[in-house]
Amino acid sequence: MTVRAQTLGEAGRPAASPLRIVTLLFLRAGVLPFFLVAALVIFSIAAPHFCTVQNLTDVARQSVYLVLVSLGQMLVLITGGFDLSVGTAIALTSVVSATVMVAAHGVFPHAEGLVIALGLLGGLCAALVIGVANGIGVSVFGVSPFIMTLGVQSVGAGIALFLTGGVPIGNLPDAFGDILGFGRIAGIPVPVLVALVAMIVMWVVMNRMRMGAQIYAVGGNVKAAHLSGIHTGRTLFIAYLACAVLASIAGMLLTARVNSGETDLGSSIALQSIAACVIAGVSLRGGIGRVESVVLGAFFITLVQNGMDVMQVGSYMQMVLLGSLLIVAVIVDQLRYRMLLGRS
Amino acid sequence: MTERKVPLVAMSQVTRRFPGVLALDHVDFELLAGEVHVLFGENGAGKSTLISILSGVYPPSSGRMTIDGEAVAFSSVSDARERGIAAVFQEFSLVPTLSVAKNIFLGSEPMAGPFIDHARMEREARALFERLRFDIDVRATVGSLSRAQQQMTELAKAVHAEARILILDEPTASLTEHETATLFRIVGEARARGVGIVYISHRIQEFAQIADRVTVLRDGRHIGTVPIAEATHKRLVEMMTGRASGDIYPAIRRPEAPATVMALRGLSAGTLRDIDIEIRAGEVLSVAGLVGSGKSRAFRVALGLLPISGGRVMLRNRDVTGWPTRKLLREGVFYLPPDRKAEGLMLSATARQNLNLGLLFRSDVSGAGGLSRSRMRVLTDGIARQVDLTEAFMERLTGNLSGGNQQKALFGKGFGQDYDIYIFDEPTVGVDIGTRAVLYRLIRDIAEAGKAVVVISSDLPEAMNLAHRLVVFANGRVSAELTGDAINESTVLKAFFAMDEVAA
Numbered sequence: 001m002t003v004r005a006q007t008l009g010e011a012g013r014p015a016a017s018p019l020r021i022v023t024l025l026f027l028r029a030g031v032l033p034f035f036l037v038a039a040l041v042i043f044s045i046a047a048p049h050f051c052t053v054q055n056l057t058d059v060a061r062q063s064v065y066l067v068l069v070s071l072g073q074m075l076v077l078i079t080g081g082f083d084l085s086v087g088t089a090i091a092l093t094s095v096v097s098a099t100v101m102v103a104a105h106g107v108f109p110h111a112e113g114l115v116i117a118l119g120l121l122g123g124l125c126a127a128l129v130i131g132v133a134n135g136i137g138v139s140v141f142g143v144s145p146f147i148m149t150l151g152v153q154s155v156g157a158g159i160a161l162f163l164t165g166g167v168p169i170g171n172l173p174d175a176f177g178d179i180l181g182f183g184r185i186a187g188i189p190v191p192v193l194v195a196l197v198a199m200i201v202m203w204v205v206m207n208r209m210r211m212g213a214q215i216y217a218v219g220g221n222v223k224a225a226h227l228s229g230i231h232t233g234r235t236l237f238i239a240y241l242a243c244a245v246l247a248s249i250a251g252m253l254l255t256a257r258v259n260s261g262e263t264d265l266g267s268s269i270a271l272q273s274i275a276a277c278v279i280a281g282v283s284l285r286g287g288i289g290r291v292e293s294v295v296l297g298a299f300f301i302t303l304v305q306n307g308m309d310v311m312q313v314g315s316y317m318q319m320v321l322l323g324s325l326l327i328v329a330v331i332v333d334q335l336r337y338r339m340l341l342g343r344s
Numbered sequence: 345m346t347e348r349k350v351p352l353v354a355m356s357q358v359t360r361r362f363p364g365v366l367a368l369d370h371v372d373f374e375l376l377a378g379e380v381h382v383l384f385g386e387n388g389a390g391k392s393t394l395i396s397i398l399s400g401v402y403p404p405s406s407g408r409m410t411i412d413g414e415a416v417a418f419s420s421v422s423d424a425r426e427r428g429i430a431a432v433f434q435e436f437s438l439v440p441t442l443s444v445a446k447n448i449f450l451g452s453e454p455m456a457g458p459f460i461d462h463a464r465m466e467r468e469a470r471a472l473f474e475r476l477r478f479d480i481d482v483r484a485t486v487g488s489l490s491r492a493q494q495q496m497t498e499l500a501k502a503v504h505a506e507a508r509i510l511i512l513d514e515p516t517a518s519l520t521e522h523e524t525a526t527l528f529r530i531v532g533e534a535r536a537r538g539v540g541i542v543y544i545s546h547r548i549q550e551f552a553q554i555a556d557r558v559t560v561l562r563d564g565r566h567i568g569t570v571p572i573a574e575a576t577h578k579r580l581v582e583m584m585t586g587r588a589s590g591d592i593y594p595a596i597r598r599p600e601a602p603a604t605v606m607a608l609r610g611l612s613a614g615t616l617r618d619i620d621i622e623i624r625a626g627e628v629l630s631v632a633g634l635v636g637s638g639k640s641r642a643f644r645v646a647l648g649l650l651p652i653s654g655g656r657v658m659l660r661n662r663d664v665t666g667w668p669t670r671k672l673l674r675e676g677v678f679y680l681p682p683d684r685k686a687e688g689l690m691l692s693a694t695a696r697q698n699l700n701l702g703l704l705f706r707s708d709v710s711g712a713g714g715l716s717r718s719r720m721r722v723l724t725d726g727i728a729r730q731v732d733l734t735e736a737f738m739e740r741l742t743g744n745l746s747g748g749n750q751q752k753a754l755f756g757k758g759f760g761q762d763y764d765i766y767i768f769d770e771p772t773v774g775v776d777i778g779t780r781a782v783l784y785r786l787i788r789d790i791a792e793a794g795k796a797v798v799v800i801s802s803d804l805p806e807a808m809n810l811a812h813r814l815v816v817f818a819n820g821r822v823s824a825e826l827t828g829d830a831i832n833e834s835t836v837l838k839a840f841f842a843m844d845e846v847a848a
Binding site: 214216220224226227288 | 420421422431433436437439440451452455458462485488
């Protein structure tokens with residue numbers, strides 16, 4: 001009875017405290033916590049074996065690739081741009097690394113380690129070309145990120161298809177898939193480890209290093225950053241380059257998982273990564289975004305896909321829901337930005 | 345002054361061209377160590393260009409610059425910062441999404457190895473504000489601060505840089521008297537340490553307290569440099585305008601009993617509270633107040649550009665509260681936005697195309713066969729003559745015109761149709777003296793033709809000299825309404841800070 005009376009008393013004050021907590025949580029973390037709770041509740045009710053340790057571990061493992069790409073996408077979004085060519089970076093990495101491995105295997109048939117290393121290096125270089133192209137286009141020539149990355153996306157996809165003729169490249173070294181695709185170290189899957197390392201590195205860079213501070217500043221107000229002596233062009237360039245590198249790492253892991261070089265590995269990842277970031281509170285106006293939230297955002301997207309699979313929602317309907325979710329998140333982002341910066 | 349010191353900064357024959365504008369024309373400028381040197385001149389006289397060159401924002405087109413007698417050429421802001429130059433611009437160089445502490449240390453973060461030392465950063469920021477005796481939360485996001493607090497953060501950022509040359513562009517524009525005193529104390533301390541300070545201000549009484557010398561610029565040219573002891577108010581204004589003071593403002597006849605055509609009644613929105621303003625036909629109403637006082641916002645709310653939370657807007661005794669802007673404009677209200685580049689003009693279109701936009705809803709222009717090109721041409725030619733926009737400029741891209749000609753084109757949009765109420769928000773910002781005289785005559789003609797005129801202005805002489813009636817805003821409220829002889833600098837300035845005194 002006393003508890004009840006107290007709650008009523010508090011609710012009677014002008015700023016009811018539960019509402020205040022919800023508002024603060026919304027301002028700090030965005031819509032994500034609310035979406036996450038809603039998804040867990042809905043899927044648990046609809047599909048009893050959704051909320052099992054086994055299934056949630058699977059979701060964590062599946063989300064690795066999207067986590068990596070979203071971290072890169074976050075960098076670019078924080079600078080006030082976006083990268084539509086992350087899928088192409090994955091496809092090129094996959095195709096080029098597979099091609100190099102097959103070719104290198106012909107030259108050094110007994111040095112599997114060397115073959116894999118050369119393949120990964122080749123794939124990384126292909127993605128670097130994409131990152132450099134985006135970075136130069138946006139920072140030197142001032143092309144809008146939309147057009148620049150859309151153009152690069154088409155160019156890269158065309159090259160990947162041209163290189164392979166659309167046919168997957170198989171016959172990769174066994175160790176490649178065994179280690180990067182399915183390997184475990186101390187019981188933890190290798191892809192999960194890679195993602196963990198990437199998360200930690202990104203967190204440190206964004207929160208503890210000067211580079212991170214500069215990326216936030218450029219996105220927050222490019223003129224102010226310039227007047228504070230920050231090399232804004234270089235900062236933009238590095239953001240696009242790092243985004244391509246992270247996508248490339250995801251591409252390598254995916255290639256190892258499917259054990260072949262394929263052109264359609266990242267076909268829907270641009271939309272998914274932007275959705276993951278926006279739902280995680282990364283502002284499309286730049287300057288705002290947190291590493292830990294983005295990881296959770298990518299996890300959320302994968303969770304929703306998994307949940308819909310478990311509920312046997314068809315893949316066409318999944319596209320509809322994912323797109324709607326993104327739009328809702330953007331609308332809520334507008335509201336949050338206005339509340340956050342208060343006075344116009 | 346027994347021997348000639350080597351000046352801290354010497355700029356000689358510095359020229360800067362922008363497309364269509366000669367912003368600086370062979371200007372000489374000198375700054376000594378331990379000196380407060382005021383730059384004085386009208387909007388558009390070249391002060392901002394001069395300090396932008398000095399702080400490395402852009403290079404001069406020609407001319408030389410030395411620091412400690414040594415020739416320098418800055419290719420970026422960081423170059424200038426390395427030579428000990430820190431600038432506080434009017435447009436803040438703050439990142440709204442970052443905290444106060446992060447903004448102050450932006451570009452020079454304290455490091456522990458490869459990592460930013462956040463604890464030290466906040467500690468030092470707090471110590472800095474204590475030393476400056478500002479009360480501010482160093483963890484707060486800059487975007488959530490008031491304008492005065494942002495101004496202080498900006499200043500702290502410059503002080504933190506331990507500059508030898510400190511540039512302050514209109515630093516008191518959004519400060520109260522008390523905060524201004526704090527600012528002057530800091531400037532005095534910096535001067536005592538041998539820092540050279542370039543100080544841009546319009547407020548003669550104010551800078552007379554701290555200045556050593558004043559350099560006057562006009563239309564991009566160096567008019568003269570005088571020690572403060574010889575710089576009387578009258579002399580400075582004459583140097584600034586190039587004529588005896590007062591004669592750019594025309595006398596405007598006022599009708600006996602002007603009728604109210606539009607009114608804001610108890611208007612509230614955001615930080616605005618209970619705004620009551622009457623707008624009358626044939627009368628010029630000036631609206632003054634500090635930046636951020638709400639003078640512009642009140643009218644933007646009334647015009648449906650910002651959301652309204654309380655009160656009513658009346659137009660010819662009709663309640664038009666919450667009407668969309670488009671409908672109000674069709675009802676005979678003309679609004680001249682304060683930022684012609686962002687809101688007023690299509691910069692990539694010609695001046696004529698911009699004027700055409702003002703004709704779009706005239707019945708004699710758009711008929712069943714679409715828009716009549718020839719009719720529009722005749723009309724825009726007439727408007728161009730009216731606003732004194734030279735024929736040759738009509739076909740030029742608006743973005744390449746000087747500020748003055750752009751403003752004339754913007755005014756011209758108000759003559760495309762017959763409006764009853766003209767609301768001019770900062771009508772002469774960044775405009776040369778000649779154009780201002782033209783624009784003031786246009787305002788007179790409009791008022792004497794029986795239209796209602798509102799002039800919202802941060803330029804106090806302009807607001808006072810044009811006004812039949814003057815309303816002052818302070819902290820989101822109307823703090824005074826003055827008419828006739830009651831309009832003078834001391835009553836108006838007192839009203840600027842009225843609310844602070846009540847609150848304190």
